[in-house]
Amino acid sequence: MSTTVTAEQYLARSIQLATANVLNSGGPFGAMIVTADGRTFDGVNRVTADNDPTAHAEVTAIRTACRELGTFDLTGAVLYTSCEPCPMCLASALWARVQRVVFAADRHDAASVGFDDAVFYEYFENQDRDSLMPVAKLGLDDPQAPTPLEPFNTWNTLESRIDY
């Protein structure tokens, strides 16, 4: 007889992963990818442990799922996470074509222990974002310089390209 694992149980496991990770030199975040056919892949935050600012729990879970499944496309999968995904993790889930995201604590809970998740959300909502990190489009005046469209044109004419 097969037993159905509920969303709440996946979320509870993500929280347990997060707590255990703190006791294993990681940040207080845990996540799981659950595929449409019920395969599960855990992820925990390893930012300081691995000197990798992108090693958030959600990204780690997405990377593990993609690597083990041999795909860059997680269509139909659900991302469960102990805390609301930051903008980077949300974008990673979008790129992975995750179907749905379910979280427990939120960005304000993360802020209460010093994490910048809420600040980075504001960055994308704020018209005056330059004070935190300026982002600029720069034209290349040198006539010898390659045109910025060159890579796209090359990509567009490549018959063997894999769209994603």
Ligand SMILES: Nc1nc2[nH]cnc2c(=O)[nH]1
């Ligand atoms: N959701 C989430 N927020 C974070 N803020 C800093 N690290 C993390 C993480 O791994 N996950």
